[in-house]
Amino acid sequence: MTNNDEPKIKLPKTHPHLAKLVIDPADWHEFERQFEDRPEVKIRKLGTSEPDQWTVWVGCASEMVKHLLEENW
Numbered sequence: 001m002t003n004n005d006e007p008k009i010k011l012p013k014t015h016p017h018l019a020k021l022v023i024d025p026a027d028w029h030e031f032e033r034q035f036e037d038r039p040e041v042k043i044r045k046l047g048t049s050e051p052d053q054w055t056v057w058v059g060c061a062s063e064m065v066k067h068l069l070e071e072n073w
Contacts, residue, residue, distance in 0.1 A: 007045055007047070007057065009044045009045055009057055009059075011044070011059045012042070012059065014061060015040075015041070015042050015059030015060055015061050016059075017059070017060040017061070017062065017063050017065070018044070018057055018058070018059060018060070018066070019058045019059075019060055019065075019066045019069045020055060020057055020070075021055070021056045021057075021058065021069060021070065021073045022053050022054070023053070023054055023055075023073060024052070024053065024054075025051070025052070025053070025054050028046075028054060031056065035058070039061070040060065040061040040062070040065045041058050041059065041060055041061070041065060041069070042058065042059040043056060043057075043059075044058060045057040
Protein backbone atom coordinates (compact mmCIF):
# COMPACT_ATOMS: atom_id res chain seq x y z
CA MET A 1 0.00 0.00 0.00
CA THR A 2 1.45 3.35 -0.97
CA ASN A 3 0.91 6.57 0.91
CA ASN A 4 -1.61 7.58 -1.77
CA ASP A 5 -3.67 4.51 -0.83
CA GLU A 6 -3.76 5.43 2.85
CA PRO A 7 -7.19 6.45 4.06
CA LYS A 8 -7.76 10.05 5.00
CA ILE A 9 -8.25 9.94 8.74
CA LYS A 10 -9.14 13.04 10.68
CA LEU A 11 -7.28 13.10 13.97
CA PRO A 12 -8.50 15.09 16.96
CA LYS A 13 -6.08 17.58 18.51
CA THR A 14 -5.86 15.33 21.56
CA HIS A 15 -4.57 12.39 19.47
CA PRO A 16 -2.44 13.91 16.67
CA HIS A 17 -0.19 10.89 16.00
CA LEU A 18 -1.40 8.05 13.78
CA ALA A 19 -0.15 4.49 14.25
CA LYS A 20 -0.74 1.91 11.55
CA LEU A 21 -0.84 -1.66 12.81
CA VAL A 22 -1.34 -4.94 10.99
CA ILE A 23 -2.96 -7.61 13.14
CA ASP A 24 -4.30 -11.11 12.76
CA PRO A 25 -8.13 -11.00 12.67
CA ALA A 26 -8.13 -13.58 15.47
CA ASP A 27 -6.51 -10.93 17.71
CA TRP A 28 -9.05 -8.19 16.93
CA HIS A 29 -11.33 -8.66 19.94
CA GLU A 30 -8.37 -8.78 22.32
CA PHE A 31 -6.86 -5.67 20.73
CA GLU A 32 -10.15 -3.79 20.90
CA ARG A 33 -10.74 -4.86 24.51
CA GLN A 34 -7.27 -3.73 25.60
CA PHE A 35 -7.63 -0.27 24.12
CA GLU A 36 -11.31 0.65 24.36
CA ASP A 37 -10.93 2.31 27.78
CA ARG A 38 -7.44 3.77 27.33
CA PRO A 39 -7.55 7.58 27.04
CA GLU A 40 -4.16 7.79 25.29
CA VAL A 41 -5.39 5.92 22.20
CA LYS A 42 -8.43 6.04 19.94
CA ILE A 43 -9.10 3.41 17.29
CA ARG A 44 -9.84 5.47 14.18
CA LYS A 45 -10.30 2.92 11.40
CA LEU A 46 -10.25 -0.82 10.80
CA GLY A 47 -9.39 -2.20 7.38
CA THR A 48 -10.69 -5.74 6.84
CA SER A 49 -10.17 -6.13 3.09
CA GLU A 50 -7.49 -8.80 3.57
CA PRO A 51 -8.86 -12.02 5.07
CA ASP A 52 -5.73 -12.98 7.03
CA GLN A 53 -4.45 -9.58 8.14
CA TRP A 54 -6.34 -6.49 9.16
CA THR A 55 -5.00 -2.96 9.32
CA VAL A 56 -5.88 -0.80 12.31
CA TRP A 57 -5.23 2.92 12.37
CA VAL A 58 -4.97 4.29 15.90
CA GLY A 59 -4.83 7.92 16.98
CA CYS A 60 -2.27 8.37 19.74
CA ALA A 61 -1.89 11.16 22.28
CA SER A 62 1.91 11.23 21.93
CA GLU A 63 4.72 10.06 19.70
CA MET A 64 5.84 7.71 22.50
CA VAL A 65 2.43 5.99 22.62
CA LYS A 66 2.56 5.59 18.83
CA HIS A 67 6.05 4.11 19.01
CA LEU A 68 5.08 1.68 21.78
CA LEU A 69 2.03 0.47 19.84
CA GLU A 70 3.99 -0.02 16.64
CA GLU A 71 6.77 -1.88 18.45
CA ASN A 72 4.50 -4.17 20.47
CA TRP A 73 1.71 -4.98 18.02
